[in-house]
Amino acid sequence: MKEGPKVSESSAVVSRAKGNSGFRMFLESSKILAILIVVLFLGACRGQRFEQEPVHPNMNMDQQERFEAQEQNSFFADNRSMRQPVEGTISRGNLRQDPVFYQGINEDSSFVSEIPVEVDKAFLYRGQNGYEVYCTPCHGKVGDGQGIVMTGQYGFVPAPTFHQERLRNVENGYLYSVIANGIRNMPAYAHQIKVQDRWAIVAYIRALQRSQYVPEEDIQEYDVDLASLQSDFADQQKKEQAQQEAAAAAGGDVSAARGEELYVANGCQACHSRDGSDGIGPTHQGVMGRTEQLADGSSITVDEEYLRESIVNPSAKIVEGYDPVMAPYSYLSDSEIQSLIEYLKTLSDNQ
Ligand code: HEC
Ligand code: HEC
Structure with missing residues (x-):
């Protein structure tokens, strides 16, 4: 019983030795294979362009009669191979027939007075977001024209404050048009701000204006002590004036x-x-x-x-x-x- 395993052990040793030499042969042949691949690969590098057409085993749409973009085509009177869309063509989703919504104007070209979108709280917040992204740098966070780029040194044309009689009284469509088309020294924002968002910003400007200016007769509707408000305001003005005078007295030369x-x-x-x-x-x-x-x-x-x-x-x-x-x-x-x-x-x- 003791012999058995010994015999089988030695035969296992023999078979392992045989296996090793097979593996070595495999290594040799794969080395040759690798060299062959490298040679073939380098052989594919050529110094100059090949003049003949490449062999195309499966024909596909690379080979077909066609005109390239911008290519000439004498078939048409204007010699262009690219055809213009039929006059009046409108790309899908770009039919902008409603001037009230898209341009802020009525049929007779006057500015619309009402915002043609339902204004709710969410819409106002959307307007605030748009305003703070696009308008604050110049017009300031509260719309007083004191945005960061307006503080003197940059030579920008100053942006006006929204808290003035004229801009309180302009139509909503006018504000919309200023955003869409720009005005005088202010650039247009139509390419950056979508139609709906322009209206949201208009609504937010109205909210800003309201935040800085409530007519006296409206204040009386609320339970506010008008007299104390007015005296606070007078105090504040006095303080500002004193500050200004102090600043003036502190100098800064005049020349x-x-x-x-x-x-x-x-x-x-x-x-x-x-x-x-x-x-x-x-x-x-x-x-x-x-x-x-x-x-x-x-x-x-x-x-x-x-x-x-x-x-x-x-x-x-x-x-x-x-x-x-x-x-x-x-x-x-x-x-x-x-x-x-x-x-x-x-x-x-x-x-
Ligand atoms: C690059 C600075 C700048 C930015 C940004 C800017 N504005 Fe202006 N805005 C101006 C200037 C400058 C004027 C005054 C233009 C003039 O009178 O020549 C102006 C004028 C206005 C006016 C008054 C138009 C009038 O009748 O006098 C409104 C309203 C206005 N801007 C709204 C906006 C809104 C809303 C945004 C954001 C979408 C915005 N602006 C972004 C610079 C800017
Ligand atoms: C956005 C354009 C604009 C800018 C910027 C501007 N002004 Fe004016 N300014 C006007 C207009 C328009 C008038 C005439 C209407 C009026 O009287 O308000 C005027 C009127 C004046 C007048 C009265 C002129 C006269 O002939 O009676 C003075 C002075 C003046 N500006 C000084 C300045 C100074 C100083 C600055 C710079 C700190 C300045 N302006 C910046 C548009 C501008």
């Missing part, structure tokens, strides 16, 4: 040179020329001392006081023939405004 820097930094030149040519606003060449015809029919001789008012509160007196589009620069300090005035005085006729 025409500083005025010129401020002039450029605040983008005045975007609307006013200094060479006599007309622009969005009247030229500043020779502005000091000239007689200005005002839109209300009166006239005024330009002096320092008028210049100051024109900068701080431009809508107070509108020059005849111009739109009231200048934003108030009331955030400039006293010495800054005085510097601007000194600079304007140097822009005499005979420069």
Whole structure:
């Protein structure tokens, strides 16, 4: 019984040795195979282009009679192989027949007064989101025109505040159109903001305007102590005035040179020329001392006081023939405004 396993053990050793040599042969032949593959692979590299057509075992749509894009085709009178769509063709989903919704205008081209979309809370939030993405950098978070790029040094044309009488009274369709088409120095946003979202932003601007301005007769509807509100407001104004005076007393020098820097930094030149040519606003060449015809029919001789008012509160007196589009620069300090005035005085006729 002890012999048995020994015999079978030795035969196992023999068979393992045989197996080893078979494996070695396999290794040899696979080495040869690998060399063959490398040679074949390198053989496929050629230095120049092959002139004949490649062999195509299965014919497919690579080989067919056709015109390439932009190729000439004398079959058609305009020699173009690419045909134009039939006139009046509208791509699917782009039929924009409703001018009220898509353009914010009525049949007679006047601006629509109502937002043609149901306005609910979710819609307002959507408007807020759109506004804060696209408009805050210039118009500021509360719509006061004090966005981050408007703070002086970049020379942007200032964005106006939405909290002014004129913009409170424009139609909703007008605001929609400003967003879609841009206005004067403001770019259009039609390519970035979808129609529905433009209306949402219009709704949000209305909410912003409401947040900063409630007419007195509306306030009375609520349980508010109007007198204390008014005295708070007066206090606040007094405080602001004191701050301004303190800032003015602290200095900042007044000079025409500083005025010129401020002039450029605040983008005045975007609307006013200094060479006599007309622009969005009247030229500043020779502005000091000239007689200005005002839109209300009166006239005024330009002096320092008028210049100051024109900068701080431009809508107070509108020059005849111009739109009231200048934003108030009331955030400039006293010495800054005085510097601007000194600079304007140097822009005499005979420069
Ligand atoms: C790059 C800065 C910038 C951005 C961003 C911008 N605006 Fe303006 N916006 C302006 C300027 C500048 C003006 C004044 C244009 C002028 O009078 O030449 C203006 C004017 C306006 C006006 C007043 C038009 C009038 O009748 O005076 C409205 C309303 C307005 N923008 C809404 C928007 C809304 C809504 C957005 C966001 C979708 C927006 N703006 C984004 C710069 C900007
Ligand atoms: C968006 C265009 C615009 C910008 C920017 C602008 N203005 Fe004006 N400005 C006007 C328009 C339009 C008028 C005429 C209507 C009016 O009287 O408000 C005007 C009027 C004036 C006037 C009265 C001129 C006169 O002939 O009676 C002064 C002064 C003035 N601007 C100064 C400035 C200064 C300083 C700056 C820069 C800090 C500036 N403006 C920026 C549009 C602009």
